[in-house]
Amino acid sequence: MEGITRVKSRKFAVRIVRLYQFLCNDRNEFVLSKQLLRSGTGIGANLAEAECAISKKDFLSKIYIALKECSxxxxxxELLKD
Known part of the structure; x- marks a missing residue:
């Protein structure tokens, strides 16, 4: 069974990809949307890496990177909204 963070981060990444496609195709916005795509999908990628951490320090590092990606x-x- 998959953990809740894995499920939620994957669902979030899918929503980010769809938003990216909308922004590119319908709004012709390519710069900010690319940054959003990278950080929004990076959350789950770092959580997945944390699952295979080789030490507690490595695990915490990956989790903290995922938190930074969230921020x-x-x-x-917020910038796209404004």
Whole structure:
């Protein structure tokens, strides 16, 4: 059974990809949307890496990077909204 963070981060990444496609195709927005795509999909990627960490320090590092990706994603979403 998959963990809740894996499921939620994957669903979030799918939503980010769809938003990216909409922004590119319908709004002709390519710069900010690319940054959003990278940070929004990076959350789940770092959580997946954390699952295979070789030490507690490595695990915490990957989790913290995922948290930073969350913060960055929020920044891009707010900038796109404004």
């Amino acid at each position: 960055e994603t929020l920044y891009w979403l």
